[in-house]
Structures are given as structure tokens and as C-alpha cells.
Amino acid sequence: MALSSFTTPSGFLLPSIHSAPPFFTEQPNPRTQAQFTAQWTRLILTYARHRKLFMLRVEDAEVAGGDWDEILRNERINRRILPSHLSSLLDTMVASEQAAFEPPKQSRAAIIYWRTPEEWADALHAWAVATGQLNTILTFYEIADPPVPSPLSGIPIPLLRRAVTFLVKSNRAQIISVADGEGVRLFAAK
Amino acid sequence: MALRRYTTSIDGTIPAPALVYSDEEVLASQDNVGIYDGLQKAPDHQNGTIHVTSHRLFFVHASRPHALSFAMDLAHIVRTESYSGLFSSSPKVTLILDPDTAYDDITSISASTSTLDIAGNVGVSDQVNFASWTCEVCNHRNPPGLSPTAAKVCALCGVPRSAVPSSSSISSSLPSSSSLPTSVLSTRTATPDIPVKGTTSEITCPACTFLNVPSRTMCEICGTPLPISTAGASAKSAPVSRPVTPSGGGPNANESLIKISFRKGGDKAFYAILRRSLKAQAWEGRRIGAGTPKGGPGSGQGTTMAGGTADTGAPRRLGIGIDAILRNVETSAQNTEDDLNDAFKDLDALMIKAKDLVQLAEELNEKLTTSSSTTTEKFRTDTVPSFVSSAASSTVSAGSSRYEQFTATTLVPSTEPEEATFIRSSLSQLGLQMANAPITADMIKDERRWVEELARELAQVLQGSPNDFGRSRPGKAGPGSGVGIMKRRGIVALDEVWGGWNRARGVSLIPPSTFLQALPHLVTYTSPPIQTRTFKSGLMALHTPPYTHTAFAARLAGYLTIFDGMNTPQVAEEEGVAVGLAAEMVDAVEQDGTICRDDLACAIVGGGAGGAGGAGVDVRWVMNEWEGYQWDGQE
CATH class of the missing domain: 1.10.10.570 ("Winged helix" DNA-binding domain. Chain C. Domain 1)
Structure with a gap:
């Protein structure tokens, strides 16, 4: 056969x-x-x-x-x-x-998880760095559905949250409550 | 002699129901009986019908009913014995008669002189009652036709009949039943049923001058009592014509018994009814009070009553009250027990005899077997040397007989001499072929050996006779001749083997537990070795080497490669095994991971409907080719 x-x-x-x-x-x-x-x-x-x-x-x-x-x-x-x-x-x-x-x-x-949450975290950070959005507050929706298509376009919020959690643990991000939900501020890698 | 002394002749042409008293009834009849007078056959009474009534026994001769029939009162019978017969001897009932109640020779006109004095030989006791009489006390007209006892008292008021014309010729030793004769006249004339042959003269009625037949007591026209017929009297008083009684008239044992021989059976039922009739004592029936026979008002006839009458009467008069009922129950229980004991004794005797017979057959058969097995083995070694295996030589004798069990008749190894064949076939037809007999636990003491013997026997059942290998058996090509269950099949489920084995054994069936014990030994006795295999589902099967797991897996792989996938029924067909077994075997291979399934339920169109687990037949088996699969898709 x-x-x-x-x-x-x-x-x-x-x-x-x-x-x-x-x-x-x-x-x-x-x-x-x-x-x-x-x-x-x-x-x-x-x-x-x-x-x-x-x-x-x-x-x-x-x-x-x-x-x-x-x-x-x-x-x-x-x-x-x-x-x-x-x-x-x-x-x-x-x-x-x-x-x-x-x-x-x-x-x-x-x-x-065709990328693990860790990989997504790296991807998110890399995207933020590449697009110059470090130190600015981004809502989850801005990340998941950016005006300019990104590798993270369409990422489900729960997956994004897990990725952000990893960044928070490694001190590369901070979760901030904003009016219309959650926001995140990404920092440059130490 | 007993016959003459106890019986009275009757006309057998009259049907029995017509002969009986009005309060008597016919209880049973049996034809083809003969009578023994004492211990000897009564030559004149060898073929007839016997009737038992509540009061009497009637014997009606088959060919000469008119001349040679007789009746006998049951009151004479003291005791009865039954004999069930042996070989050519017919069953018999012996009636032991009371010597004291025998008719005196004067009154019992011999039966052998029958036709001439027919009127006279209708026993006195019978004739007494055939007249109607009027009670002196209440003036009730008692009807004729009652039994002697019943006729003794008035049916209406119960007062014993007293006015008995004293009859000259009636002796003092009459039985009680005849102790109240009306008269010789009535004796003579009250039997209208009996054709009077020796009629001498009609009796002229004194009132109307009508010529009445001599048998009448009253005028047929006007009812006037008729005068005594002289002809009858002369017949009565003609003792000269009777045969001479043997001298020494004291009754001995031989004389006071009568045997009834049942030539064509029926004795059991008859005897039971006779006994019941005797127990019921209907002839004692309507007697009033206890002392009637002796102390009745009619003391005039006290002289006519022999002491013997009272003696025999007393012990029989038990049929009254609870006591009698209890006694009856006791008696019947006792009888039953006696009968049972007899029966068991017979059975024991038979078993002892049978044991001898079986032993003889066993020895004979053993001799034959040893001689035949040596010859057969020699024959085989000569002709088919390649075949001889240890198993075959050791089981040859059992094998040949097992073979016979399958073919059910006379088959023996062809090398046996003719005579041996004949003897063996005779034995087997008698059901005494011991080597055939299944091995039973009591034949072998040792548990281990018992199991091993069973395994050996099972091996024969499974593989058939070793004789079947290698050579053809002339004239024995019948269907299934000696072919074992697994002769042509490589794998058989255990239940089928068990059933087949027990069917072959026929007796002393093997319980499943013992069967399982015997299985491990099977491999020793079979060639090729048969082994047990337990499937995952718990199903057990016996199989030959080609059906081991590995061998089958290899074959299955071949099929699947050739046919590019098969379903279970196809595999079963290819292997020639049952679908259930095939499924088990394929499942076992699947467990190895060498094959995998393709469920048609996964088809997009057709096949399984909507993925509802209707799998099973729809499963196609294919080789598992993805053991070390290398990813060849998109990275």
C-alpha cells in the first residue's frame, strides 16, 4: 500500500x-x-x-x-x-x-498550543520591542487585534494572559487595570 | 377336592352381572385363568374367566360355560397368597379356605354331575335368598335377590327372619349364610335364570290351576303359593347320584386351597381387588347387631348353625368403626412394606448375578484386547514404521475400543481373528464391552493417575484412533469413523470439547473442574501436541501447533498483505474456524500491535452511521505499518 x-x-x-x-x-x-x-x-x-x-x-x-x-x-x-x-x-x-x-x-x-505560552511571551515581547511599544500601556484587545497585523493577531485572550503572566514573572511586564478591561505595560528586558 | 367342597355350580352362559345378588357388585374380571384344586390342576377348569364380586368369586369356563362354571363365597377364604410367577410359571393367587365352612358333601351337589341336577347344585346358600318373603313383624315384603346375609333380616324393620321351614335335607354343617333357608322349595324354584333341563312336571296352581314352571314358588297368574314340587325334592334327595366323597373327610391342607393361575397376567390388579373385597367383608354387611347369628329371635335355627360358623364369623367381623379403619390402614401399610422388601430383595439378587456377568465379560474382553493389541502393534511396526510413536503404541488398545465406541458396533482392528471379532461384537451388543467403558473415578484410586487416564481418554476423543493414521481400513469408511473432534480442526473451543467428550462417554460425565484438571496432561498424550489457550475474554480453546499465537499471527500477516485488509469473517473463513474464535485470535494479534483496525464507522459516506459504535463486523484489519513512522508532512 x-x-x-x-x-x-x-x-x-x-x-x-x-x-x-x-x-x-x-x-x-x-x-x-x-x-x-x-x-x-x-x-x-x-x-x-x-x-x-x-x-x-x-x-x-x-x-x-x-x-x-x-x-x-x-x-x-x-x-x-x-x-x-x-x-x-x-x-x-x-x-x-x-x-x-x-x-x-x-x-x-x-x-x-502550537506555540507554548513561553514562546508567545517571547513573541509578544519581541513584537513590542519591534513596534516600539515598550513602556506604553496596551490593552489585551490592542495586542490580539492590532491595526497592523502582527504575529499575535487573533491570539485568544486567555492564551495572551498566560503569556503576559510569564512576562510578569520575569519582570518584563506589568499588568495594569484599565477602564475597559486589563492592560499591560511591557518593559525592556533587563 | 376343595373345588367341590367349597364351590357351587352356576350357569356361565349368564353374564356375571346378572348372577349377582342385588346388593352384590362385580368388582373385577380377568380372563385366561386356570384353577388349581389344591396343589393339582383342576383338569376341567383350565381356561376361563374369573370375576370377583363383593361377595363371591365366579369362574366361567371359556368353552363350556354352562357345564363347568362355578361360584364360591368369599366367606370361605381365610387367607390369600400371591405368587408373581417365574419363567414359564404363571402368576398365581392362592386362596386358603376355611375347612370349617366347607359344604357338607350332602348339600354340595357335585359340580361334575352338573347338568342333571342343575337345580340342586345351585348351592343351597344361594338359593335361599332368591325368594321373596314377608316379614312377620312388619309385614314388609322383602324382595328376592339379596345376598344370604342381607336376606336374613327384614330390610324394613331389621328383625331377623324367623319363619324358616325346616328343610330336611340341609345338613347341620351349613355355613352361616345358609343357616336361614326358606325351604327346599324356594331353593329349587327361586332361580328363574337357570334353565331347568330336567323338568319333570309343571306345578299346578291350587287356586287357578295354571301350570307353573317348577321353578316358581308362586303362581305366575294369581300369586298363590304353589305346593312343593316333588321333582325338585327328589333331585335334592338323590344323594346316591353324587360321586363318593373321599374317605377320611377331615380336610387336609391340600384340600382346602384353591389356586387361580393367571395365564395372561392381570394377577396384580385382580389380587388387589380380591384383597380389598375380602377386607370389606360385604357378605357380613347388613347384619344387625353383634350377636345376630346366634342370639337372634329366630333361635329355632340355632341348631342348624355349626360352631364353626360362629368361630369364623367372629374374627372377620371387624369392619366396623374407627378401629377397623385403623386396622385397614395398618394392614395396607404392612402390605406395601412387604411388597417393597420383596422387590428390593429381588433387585439385590439381580445385582449380584449381574456383577458376575460383567466380570466375566471384562476378563474375556481383556484377554482379547491383549492378544489383539500385540498383533496390531506388530503389524504396524512392520508396515508403517514411520508412524510408530510412543503415544500410539501405548494407547493402541484403548484406541481401538474407542474407535468402536464411535462406530457403535463391532469394529475391531482388522488383524484380530474372526472369533475374537465375533465375541467382541457380542459383548458390545450386550453392552458389556468393558474396555470401552469410560474411565471413572472408582476405577482408579490415585488422583494423579485418574487425571492422566482422563487426559489419555480425551486425547482419543480429540484425535481419534491412532489406527487411522497411515493406513486405510477396509470396509470401515463410514461417516465419522473414528475421527476425533480435532482430527480436521486445528482449534476448538473448550465448551465444544467438553460437550463432545461427555457425549462420547455417555455415562459418568466429567464435571468442568475435572476437565480443566485433565487439560494440562493432554499434551503428553497427543500427537501433534494439543495445548490449551486462554484468550483475553476468558474463552479457552484447545489447539494444535499451527494455531499457536505466533503461527497464526504470521499467517494473518500474510493474508492481510495479500488481500490488503480483511474483516473477521473473512479471516474465519480463510482459517476454517468459527467467527467467534477467529475474532478472539485476531484480537490477540492486535494486542501485539502488529495489526490495526480500520473501523468503517469512520467512513464519511456509507459504513458506520454517524459514528455510533456499531463496530465489529465493519472492522477491517490491516497491517500496522506505522511502527517507526517518519513524519513526511509539513514541518
Whole structure:
């Protein structure tokens, strides 16, 4: 069975395993399933980074037409991932801190950490430095939805808050309450 | 002689129900019976029907019912014995008769002189009652046809009948029932059912001059009492014509018993009814008060009553009150117990005999087996040397007989001599083929050996006779001839093996626990070795080497590579095993991670509907080719 990788319309290069029907079935054998889960995790993270997708929901496996269709379904081999399978994948990713349920205390939707909060913190700081916004107070919304597109465009507020928390710990930022929510003042690295 | 002294002749052409008294009833009948007079067969009474009524026994001769039938009062019977028969001897009921109640020879006109004095030989006791009479006290007209006892008292007022014309010819030793005869006249004439052959003259009615038949006591027209028929009297008083009684008239044991031989069975039921009838003592029935026979107002006939009557009457008159009921219950319980004891004694005796027989058969069979096994083994070593394995040679004898058990008849190794074959087949047809018999715990004392023997036996059941290997068996190509359960199948679930084994054993079935104990030993006795395998679900199976996990996994990998994925039924078909077993085996391989599943529930179109876990048949198995998968997608 010669499986080959495939490039999606969005320009994403799917791995060859995505063309294998068993890949979409949740395997009872834990070892086999661990292998498949690792590939799935990597696939999800890679695709999320490619498309800059932050949220993955179980609903994405239930209904077609979402952002994730290119990896959750494979029309060429007539296979799709079952919601239950996706749900357990999310569980695994959350457990290995590659994702976090958002909102917390449920398991239907999660923020995919295609960058870890630390990496986001660095990215935020680098962006602030690059755009000359050190020592100014920025609201979370200004960061997540800047007038000029940035690497952080579209970042979910909870993820942003976690990134800022890291900056606060390393004394590179200060959280300030502002009228319309929260604000942050970034400092130059010491 | 008893026959003559206790019975009275009757006309057997009349159906039994018509012969009985009005208060008597026929309880049972049995044909094909013969009568023994004493210990000897009564030559004239060897084929007839016997009826038992509440009062009497009737014997109706089959071919000459008119001449050779008789009746006997149950009152004569002191005791009864039953004999259930043996081989050609028919079951019999012995009636031991009371010597004191025997008719005197004068009154009992011999049955053998039957036809001539027919009127006379309708026993006195019977005839007494066939007349109607008028009670002196209440003037009630008592109907005829009552039994002697019942006829003794007035049906209305219960006063004993007193006006008995003293009959000259009735002796003093009459039984109680006949102690109240009306007269010879009535005796004679009150039996309208009996055809009178020796009619000498009609009786002229003194009032209307109608010529009445001699049997009437009253004129048929006007009801006037008729004068005594002289003809009847002469018949009565003709003792000269009767055969001479044996001298020394004292009744001995032989004379006072009668046996009824049941040539065609029916004795049990008959005997039970007879006993019940005897117990009921219906002939004592309507007697009033205790002392009636002796102390009644009609003391005039006291002289006619023999002492014996009172003696025999007294102990029988127990059928009154709670005491009698209790006694009846006791008696029947006692009878039941006796019968049971007898039956068990018989059974014990039979078992002892049977044991000898079985032992004999066992020895014989053992001899045959040893001789045949040596020859067969020699034969095999000569012809098929390649086959000889230790297991085969050690189990050859058991194997051959196991073979026979499957084919159920006479099959023995063909090298056995003809005679041995014949003997063996005879034994097996008798169900005495001991080597065939399943091994039971009591045959082997040692627990370990018992289990090992069981394993050996099981091996035969599973793999069939070792004789089947290598050579053809002429004339024995019947279906399933000696083929064991696993002869053609590599893996069989344990439940099937257990069921098959117990079916082959037939008796002394093996409980599952013992079965499991025997399994580990199985590998020693089987070739190729059969092993036990427990699946993850707990299902256990026996399998041959090709069905070990690794061997199967290798084969499965081959199938999956060739066919590019298969579902479980396809695997089962390929392997020739049950789908359930195949599923278990495939699951076991999946546990290894060498294969993985492709659930059709994951199909976008078709297959599983909406991902509801209807998996199972829809699962396709494919090789797991992603063990060390290298990421070839987008970084």
C-alpha cells in the first residue's frame, strides 16, 4: 500500500499517514494508539501553525465545513475522525500541555498550543520591542487585534494572559487595570 | 377336592352381572385363568374367566360355560397368597379356605354331575335368598335377590327372619349364610335364570290351576303359593347320584386351597381387588347387631348353625368403626412394606448375578484386547514404521475400543481373528464391552493417575484412533469413523470439547473442574501436541501447533498483505474456524500491535452511521505499518 503525502488547497503538506484508513480509527491497542496519537498531535499542531488556528473544538469533527476539515477528514479515502476520537486526542494534548481547555472545566474545546505560552511571551515581547511599544500601556484587545497585523493577531485572550503572566514573572511586564478591561505595560528586558 | 367342597355350580352362559345378588357388585374380571384344586390342576377348569364380586368369586369356563362354571363365597377364604410367577410359571393367587365352612358333601351337589341336577347344585346358600318373603313383624315384603346375609333380616324393620321351614335335607354343617333357608322349595324354584333341563312336571296352581314352571314358588297368574314340587325334592334327595366323597373327610391342607393361575397376567390388579373385597367383608354387611347369628329371635335355627360358623364369623367381623379403619390402614401399610422388601430383595439378587456377568465379560474382553493389541502393534511396526510413536503404541488398545465406541458396533482392528471379532461384537451388543467403558473415578484410586487416564481418554476423543493414521481400513469408511473432534480442526473451543467428550462417554460425565484438571496432561498424550489457550475474554480453546499465537499471527500477516485488509469473517473463513474464535485470535494479534483496525464507522459516506459504535463486523484489519513512522508532512 503505497501511501504518499498530499498538499491541501491551503498549501499544507499532509503526511502520508493521513492517507491510511486505520489512522482515523481509534485503536484499542494502547501502543498502536500511542503511535497514532503522536502523529495526530503533530499533525494538529503543524496544521494549526500553518493556518494560525487557535481553537480546536470537538464539533469540528462532527460537522463538515470548519477550518479543520483538511486534516480531520480525508475525502480521498473516505475517512474522517470520529468526535470521540478527537475528544480523546484533545485530552492527550491537554495532558501533555500542548493544548488547554478553553473555557476551562470542559473538554469540548481547547486552545492549541502550537506555540507554548513561553514562546508567545517571547513573541509578544519581541513584537513590542519591534513596534516600539515598550513602556506604553496596551490593552489585551490592542495586542490580539492590532491595526497592523502582527504575529499575535487573533491570539485568544486567555492564551495572551498566560503569556503576559510569564512576562510578569520575569519582570518584563506589568499588568495594569484599565477602564475597559486589563492592560499591560511591557518593559525592556533587563 | 376343595373345588367341590367349597364351590357351587352356576350357569356361565349368564353374564356375571346378572348372577349377582342385588346388593352384590362385580368388582373385577380377568380372563385366561386356570384353577388349581389344591396343589393339582383342576383338569376341567383350565381356561376361563374369573370375576370377583363383593361377595363371591365366579369362574366361567371359556368353552363350556354352562357345564363347568362355578361360584364360591368369599366367606370361605381365610387367607390369600400371591405368587408373581417365574419363567414359564404363571402368576398365581392362592386362596386358603376355611375347612370349617366347607359344604357338607350332602348339600354340595357335585359340580361334575352338573347338568342333571342343575337345580340342586345351585348351592343351597344361594338359593335361599332368591325368594321373596314377608316379614312377620312388619309385614314388609322383602324382595328376592339379596345376598344370604342381607336376606336374613327384614330390610324394613331389621328383625331377623324367623319363619324358616325346616328343610330336611340341609345338613347341620351349613355355613352361616345358609343357616336361614326358606325351604327346599324356594331353593329349587327361586332361580328363574337357570334353565331347568330336567323338568319333570309343571306345578299346578291350587287356586287357578295354571301350570307353573317348577321353578316358581308362586303362581305366575294369581300369586298363590304353589305346593312343593316333588321333582325338585327328589333331585335334592338323590344323594346316591353324587360321586363318593373321599374317605377320611377331615380336610387336609391340600384340600382346602384353591389356586387361580393367571395365564395372561392381570394377577396384580385382580389380587388387589380380591384383597380389598375380602377386607370389606360385604357378605357380613347388613347384619344387625353383634350377636345376630346366634342370639337372634329366630333361635329355632340355632341348631342348624355349626360352631364353626360362629368361630369364623367372629374374627372377620371387624369392619366396623374407627378401629377397623385403623386396622385397614395398618394392614395396607404392612402390605406395601412387604411388597417393597420383596422387590428390593429381588433387585439385590439381580445385582449380584449381574456383577458376575460383567466380570466375566471384562476378563474375556481383556484377554482379547491383549492378544489383539500385540498383533496390531506388530503389524504396524512392520508396515508403517514411520508412524510408530510412543503415544500410539501405548494407547493402541484403548484406541481401538474407542474407535468402536464411535462406530457403535463391532469394529475391531482388522488383524484380530474372526472369533475374537465375533465375541467382541457380542459383548458390545450386550453392552458389556468393558474396555470401552469410560474411565471413572472408582476405577482408579490415585488422583494423579485418574487425571492422566482422563487426559489419555480425551486425547482419543480429540484425535481419534491412532489406527487411522497411515493406513486405510477396509470396509470401515463410514461417516465419522473414528475421527476425533480435532482430527480436521486445528482449534476448538473448550465448551465444544467438553460437550463432545461427555457425549462420547455417555455415562459418568466429567464435571468442568475435572476437565480443566485433565487439560494440562493432554499434551503428553497427543500427537501433534494439543495445548490449551486462554484468550483475553476468558474463552479457552484447545489447539494444535499451527494455531499457536505466533503461527497464526504470521499467517494473518500474510493474508492481510495479500488481500490488503480483511474483516473477521473473512479471516474465519480463510482459517476454517468459527467467527467467534477467529475474532478472539485476531484480537490477540492486535494486542501485539502488529495489526490495526480500520473501523468503517469512520467512513464519511456509507459504513458506520454517524459514528455510533456499531463496530465489529465493519472492522477491517490491516497491517500496522506505522511502527517507526517518519513524519513526511509539513514541518
